[in-house]
Amino acid sequence: MSAPQARRPVVLVYSHRPEIRAEIIGAIGRRPAPDVGRIDFLECAGVAELLMAVDGHTADVLVLDGEAQPTGGIGLCRQIHQEAGQDGVPIPPIALVVARAADRWLATWAQADEVLTHPLDPVTTADSIAALLRLRMAVATTR
Template sequence: MSTAQPDHGQQPEATGPSILLYSDDVDARAQVRLAVGRRLGRGEPDIQWLEVATADAAITATEAGGLDLLILDGEADKVGGMGLGRQLKDEVYRCPPVLLLTGRPQDAWLAHWSHADAVVSRPLDPEQLHDSVVSLVGRQAVAG
């Protein structure tokens, strides 16, 4: 016989958006997390970050599902975020939105080729980056 009491009136704790952050540079990942912040808005639940440093890890995580946004570093060594973004958009059914980080504003045409949903160039502007994340996560929530 169970002695557990039913929990009347308590709502399950809300979880924040799940964001994959791909970069082989640990400092770049820290800079993105700092710029975006812990949550998307006041009173919102914390963002659930999944940081990966390899393209294989990013592909595996994206294929597994459950992600609201992919932030890909276009300047990553070996497999850049632009090529990875194009591959994910072409191969993963219902791929989440992709935010591409580029090395310079002139790379926007390459970001378009990669099927990125938004682009932020370096040096990263925290307000622009945060606003782009909010916009893309909100779009994903409406589509989902």
């Protein structure tokens, strides 16, 4: 009998536009850093599936499109911080993708852990998500 494989980290990518989800996934890559290993992606196009994944503790990191319609990632980030985590399980780190650098203050207001700006730079994006995955792993090992 073989040893069970460890679960790969899951990065949830939320946007109503499939091309934006594909851009985010492409910028992160399947292995954003050697120490975090390969990752899996969970794509969400709607608010209900995003919130179900958060409530079900499915993802290790959330990447939300700030420009998503009808509900943008900025408002959802704020909502998740206010409503989730009440069961004692910490919410996953959240990265917001915004269209303009001037929107960084909104991401800060929404309590985002990381802010990425379009157009996404693959090196910066992968480094940022790897850092959030490391943060999540550190929290998981202290619990």
